[in-house]
Amino acid sequence: MKSRGNHHTLKIFTGNAHPALAEEICKELRVPMGKAQVGRFPDGEVRLQVLENVRGADVFVIQPTCRPVNDNLVELLIMLDALSRASAARITAVMPYFAYARQDRKDRPRVPISSKLVADLLTSAGADRVLALELHAGQIQGFFDIPVDHLYATPVTVGYFRRLRLKNLVVVSPDTGGVERARGFAKRMNVPLAIIDKRREDAQTVEVFNVIGDVRNKTCLLVDDMIDTAGTLAQGAQALKEKGANKVYACCTHGVFADQAINKICDAPLEQVVATNSIPLSPEAQQCGRIKVLSVAKLLADAIRSIHDETSVSKLFI
Numbered sequence: 001m002k003s004r005g006n007h008h009t010l011k012i013f014t015g016n017a018h019p020a021l022a023e024e025i026c027k028e029l030r031v032p033m034g035k036a037q038v039g040r041f042p043d044g045e046v047r048l049q050v051l052e053n054v055r056g057a058d059v060f061v062i063q064p065t066c067r068p069v070n071d072n073l074v075e076l077l078i079m080l081d082a083l084s085r086a087s088a089a090r091i092t093a094v095m096p097y098f099a100y101a102r103q104d105r106k107d108r109p110r111v112p113i114s115s116k117l118v119a120d121l122l123t124s125a126g127a128d129r130v131l132a133l134e135l136h137a138g139q140i141q142g143f144f145d146i147p148v149d150h151l152y153a154t155p156v157t158v159g160y161f162r163r164l165r166l167k168n169l170v171v172v173s174p175d176t177g178g179v180e181r182a183r184g185f186a187k188r189m190n191v192p193l194a195i196i197d198k199r200r201e202d203a204q205t206v207e208v209f210n211v212i213g214d215v216r217n218k219t220c221l222l223v224d225d226m227i228d229t230a231g232t233l234a235q236g237a238q239a240l241k242e243k244g245a246n247k248v249y250a251c252c253t254h255g256v257f258a259d260q261a262i263n264k265i266c267d268a269p270l271e272q273v274v275a276t277n278s279i280p281l282s283p284e285a286q287q288c289g290r291i292k293v294l295s296v297a298k299l300l301a302d303a304i305r306s307i308h309d310e311t312s313v314s315k316l317f318i
Contacts, residue, residue: 008056008057008058008089008090009056009057009058010029010031010057010058010060010304010308011031011034011052011054011057011058011059011060011088012025012026012029012031012032012033012034012059012060012062012304013033013034013036013050013059013060013061013062013079013083014033014034014036014061014062014063015036015038015061015063015072015075015076015079016038016071016072016075017063017064017065017066017072017075017076017280018062018063018064018066018096018277018279018280020277020280021062021064021096021277021278021280021296021297021300022062024277024295024297025062025297025300025301025304027297028297028298028301028302029301029304029305034050034052034054034059035050035051035052036048036049036050036051036079037049037051038075038079046071046074046075046078048075048078048079048082049082050079050082050083050086053086054083054086054087054088055086055087055088056087056088056089057088057089058088058089058090058092058308059083059088059089059090059091059092060091060092060094060131060304060307060308061076061079061080061083061091061092061093061094062094062096062300063075063076063079063093063094063095064095064096064097064278064279065095065097065098065099065100065118066097066099066256066279066280067256067258069099069100072099073099073118073121076093076095076122076125077121077122077125078125080093080122080125080126080127081125081126083126084125084126085126090128090129091126091127091128091129092127092128092129092130092131092304092307093122093127093129093130093131094130094131094300094304095130095131095132095133096133096278096279096296096300097133097254097278097279098115098118098132098133098135098136098140099118100114100115100117100118101115101135101136101137101140102115102136103115104116104136104137104139104140104143113143115137115140115143116143119140119143119144120143122144123144123145123146127146128146128147129146129147129148129149129307130144130146130147130148130149131148131149131151131300131303131304131307132148132149132150132151133151133152133153133253133278133296133299133300134151134152134153134225134226134253134254134278135150136225136226138150149303149307149313151299151300151303151313151316152253153253153276153278153294153296153299154184154185154188155299155316156276156294156295156296156299157185157223157251157253157274157276157294158185158188158189160251160274160292160294161189161221161249161251161274162189166219166221166247166249167219168217168218168219168246169189169191169218169219169220169221170186170191170192170193170194170213170214170215170218170219170220170221171183171185171186171189171191171192171193171194171220171221171223172193172194172195172196172211172213172215172220172221172222172223172236172240173193173194173195173196173222173223174196174198174222174223174224174232174233174236175195175196175197175198175232176195176197178223178224178225179193179195181223181224181225182195182223185221185223192213192214193213194211194212194213194214194215194220195211195212195213196210196211196212196236196239196240197210197211197212198232198235198236211239211240211243215240215243215244215245216243216244216245217244217245217246218244218245218246219245219246219247219248219249220240220245220247220248220249221248221249221250221251222236222237222240222248222249222250222251223250223251223252224250224251224252225252225253225254226252226253226254226255226256227250227252227254227255227256227257227261227273227275228256228257228258228259228261229258229259229260229261229264230257230260230261230262230264230265230268231264233250233264233265233268233270233273234264234265234267234268234270237250237268237269237270238268238269241269247271248269248270248271249270249271249272249273249274250270250272250273250274251273251274251275252273252274252275252276253275253276253278253296254275254276254278254279255273255275255276255278255279255281255285255291255293256279257281257282257284257285262282262284262285262288265288265290265291266288266290270290271290272290272291272292273290273291273292274291274292274293274294275291275292275293275294276293276294276295276296277293277294277295277296277297278296281293299316302316303316
């Protein structure tokens with residue numbers, strides 16, 4: 001582990017994954033964006049050069065590993081390597097979205113634990129610590145041999161729904177695996193909790209079986225960490241309406257919105273789907289009138305400032 005960074009210059013860098021979020025974080029921190037050239041060789045390989053001195057600096061690299069996942073991951077790894085070889089005092093990989101988090105265990109024969117591999121790659125590339133937002137599984141922190149600060153977007157999303165003042169609200173977990181997350185959300189909102197008991201036939205097919213809890217004549221809020229293809233979301237919303245729910249909202253941290261997700265959202269009985277800007281939205285998602293985007297720039301900026309100043313990050317966990 002290299003020297004701590006509180007007495008060193010704070011520098012922020014980013015790749016091509018989500019420069020708008022990085023710029024917003026820099027604005028919150030009132031520091032300029034670090035200068036780096038991140039391009040491609042003619043054959044598609046990443047070509048990178050850090051264009052300013054980072055020797056002895058406390059450096060943060062902001063790069064969600066969203067689509068194109070492998071390109072953005074390799075960009076991050078190469079930038080970490082470049083900064084390490086340029087003698088930065090400490091390097092923190094800031095990952096608003098951590099790819100391969102869903103492959104966190106061997107649940108079937110002959111499958112990889114890809115999230116462990118990514119953790120090893122980040123460490124080998126030169127990261128001294130990681131700042132992550134809403135990991136798909138909290139135990140992924142244990143895959144790292146370096147410090148991990150794990151943030152949740154709850155302060156942002158709870159604040160938004162409090163301001164909406166929805167009547168007869170009940171928070172709903174879209175499956176049994178997300179009960180802990182939904183329960184924490186419901187506790188902060190001081191509202192009841194319901195659970196959708198679903199059975200997944202395969203990776204793309206979900207069959208909803210039952211709704212546990214009273215949702216009749218209620219406003220339901222489906223809470224999840226990410227929305228990928230929106231199959232679970234659409235079927236969950238339909239099941240809630242069939243059980244007598246008046247309105248159905250949904251919120252997530254990571255709006256992946258892959259495949260036909262936007263069409264499913266438009267066809268589902270949903271009032272609004274709230275996501276954060278941890279991932280840049282596709283043009284289709286931006287044009288969807290049902291999707292509301294909340295910024296996590298201040299949350300991440302506050303965490304970066306706390307890490308740099310060597311103060312507690314736990315105050316950001318409500």
